[in-house]
Amino acid sequence: MDSSTKVGMKEEEERPHVLVVDDSLVDRKIMERLFTNSACKVTTAENGQKALELLGQGEDKHNNINHQGLKINLVVTDYCMPGMTGYDLLKKVKESCDIKEIPVIIVSSENVPTRIEKCLKEGAQEFILKPLKQSDVKKLRCQMQFTQPMKGRLCMGR
Amino acid sequence: MAAVSQLQRQFIEYTSSLYNEGYLDDQFTQLQKLQDESNPDFVVEVVSLFFEDSEKLLNNLATALQQKIVDYKQVDSHVHQFKGSSSSIGAQRVTNVCVHFRNCCEEKNLDGCLRCLQQVKHEYILVRNKLEALFRLEQQILQAGGSIPMME
Numbered sequence: 001m002d003s004s005t006k007v008g009m010k011e012e013e014e015r016p017h018v019l020v021v022d023d024s025l026v027d028r029k030i031m032e033r034l035f036t037n038s039a040c041k042v043t044t045a046e047n048g049q050k051a052l053e054l055l056g057q058g059e060d061k062h063n064n065i066n067h068q069g070l071k072i073n074l075v076v077t078d079y080c081m082p083g084m085t086g087y088d089l090l091k092k093v094k095e096s097c098d099i100k101e102i103p104v105i106i107v108s109s110e111n112v113p114t115r116i117e118k119c120l121k122e123g124a125q126e127f128i129l130k131p132l133k134q135s136d137v138k139k140l141r142c143q144m145q146f147t148q149p150m151k152g153r154l155c156m157g158r
Numbered sequence: 159m160a161a162v163s164q165l166q167r168q169f170i171e172y173t174s175s176l177y178n179e180g181y182l183d184d185q186f187t188q189l190q191k192l193q194d195e196s197n198p199d200f201v202v203e204v205v206s207l208f209f210e211d212s213e214k215l216l217n218n219l220a221t222a223l224q225q226k227i228v229d230y231k232q233v234d235s236h237v238h239q240f241k242g243s244s245s246s247i248g249a250q251r252v253t254n255v256c257v258h259f260r261n262c263c264e265e266k267n268l269d270g271c272l273r274c275l276q277q278v279k280h281e282y283i284l285v286r287n288k289l290e291a292l293f294r295l296e297q298q299i300l301q302a303g304g305s306i307p308m309m310e
Contacts, residue, residue, distance in 0.1 A: 026207050026243045033192045033200060080238065109242050131185050131246045134192070 016144045017041045017070065021051040021077040021089065022107075027130070031076065034132055038141040043070060048084030051077070052092060055099050072102055073144060078130075079108035079115065087119060094123040105140065107132060162304035169295050173309050176292070181285050186248030187309065205289055208247045212282050215240045219275055223268070233271060234263035240278065251281045 018040045020031045028044045035042045045051040052058055056069020075093060077086040084092075090104050103125040108115065116127045128136055176182045193200040215236050222233045241256035255278040262270030296306050 024211075024239065024243055024246070026204060026211060026246050029204055029207060030189070030192075030246055033197065037192060080242075082235075109245060130242070131188070133188055 015039055015041045016073040016141075017043065018074045018076060019051060019054060019070070019072045020044045021046075021048065021075065021081070021086070023047060023078065023081045027078065031132060034134060034137045035076075037134065038137045040074075040141065040144075043072075047081060048077070048086070048089040048092070051075070051089055055093070055102075057092065057096055057099060069099075072099075074140070075102055075104045077104065077106060079106050079119070080110075087115075087122065090119060090122050090124055162299065162302045165295065165299045165302060166304055166307050169292075169299060170307050170309065172292060172295060176288055180250050181288055183248045183250040185246065189247060190309070202293055205247060205293075208243055208249070209286060211243050212240065212252075212286075215243075216275075216279055216282065219278075223271055223275060228266075228268060228271075230263045230266050230271075234260055237263060237274075237278075244282075249282075249285045252278060252285060255281050 018035045020028060020035065020042060022028050022031065022044070023046055025046075028046070032042045032044055043054060045054055049058075054070050055072060055075075075089075077089050079086040086106050086108075090106065093102060093104055094100050100123075104123070106119045106124045106127045107130050108127065109130040111129055119127050126140075189201050189204060218236050219233060219240075222229065222236065237256050237259045241253055241260070244250075244252035244256065255274060259271065259274035259278060262274050299306055
């Protein structure tokens with residue numbers, strides 16, 4: 001059994017920064033722990049709107065003093081959210097000049113092939129079934145070592 | 159010393175029964191693996207959030223099903239949430255009822271939905287009681303100076 005390594009202070013800045021978007025507080029808490037356990041820095045958002053604000057793409061981005069947004073290396077978003085779905089968020093990220101390079105992972109409790117297809121088509125790096133396991137996150141963490149976003153399209157089913 | 163090993167045996171037996179009887183599944187084990195010295199209360203914290211969430215959802219479901227004209231989309235949305243959160247903590251029996259509940263919503267079957275509501279409430283209360291008992295056992299072990307056995 002792996003024991004989580006303690007990250008030293010100087011390594012603090014080098015940890016990848018993951019933005020977790022989910023309307024479920026239970027799932028936000030679990031995903032935060034999963035990613036922190038894999039030596040990532042985590043910020044959570046409860047909906048797409050808040051996520052866009054954190055990415056510096058809020059509605060008033062031109063007036064926003066903090067328009068740079070956080071330096072995010074990976075977005076992990078739930079698919080089913082009220083209002084802006086994970087798919088809508090994915091589209092907004094991929095349509096934006098500033099942040100389209102950030103890989104977006106879609107997570108969902110439902111294995112719907114047409115849903116998976118349209119997310120991958122829109123540029124999602126992967127589609128993972130919920131609930132996430134530590135092994136899913138470990139794999140993602142390894143992929144984040146590479147500076148180039150993954151060119152291949154993967155679907156992790158169970 | 160005898161008290162600790164007795165409590166630990168009780169803990170192992172109790173936990174095993176929860177898995178064998180389908181109250182909990184592997185996802186609960188996953189949560190336990192996320193708990194460590196720097197996050198010693200992780201499982202209790204997540205489960206507490208689940209309890210709070212569930213109680214709100216049960217109220218919302220009761221209200222939605224009492225409407226003169228039932229909005230099945232709304233009911234389904236609450237059940238979907240309940241299915242998600244129960245699945246995330248490994249409360250398997252609750253999740254299973256939610257699957258059946260969603261079918262009743264799709265069929266706009268009011269009687270079916272009402273029965274599912276009773277069932278899901280029943281399963282939720284059962285798993286809540288069992289988890290609370292499990293946490294109490296853990297506390298007893300820790301207070302007696304022992305450590306919680308790792309379940310594989």
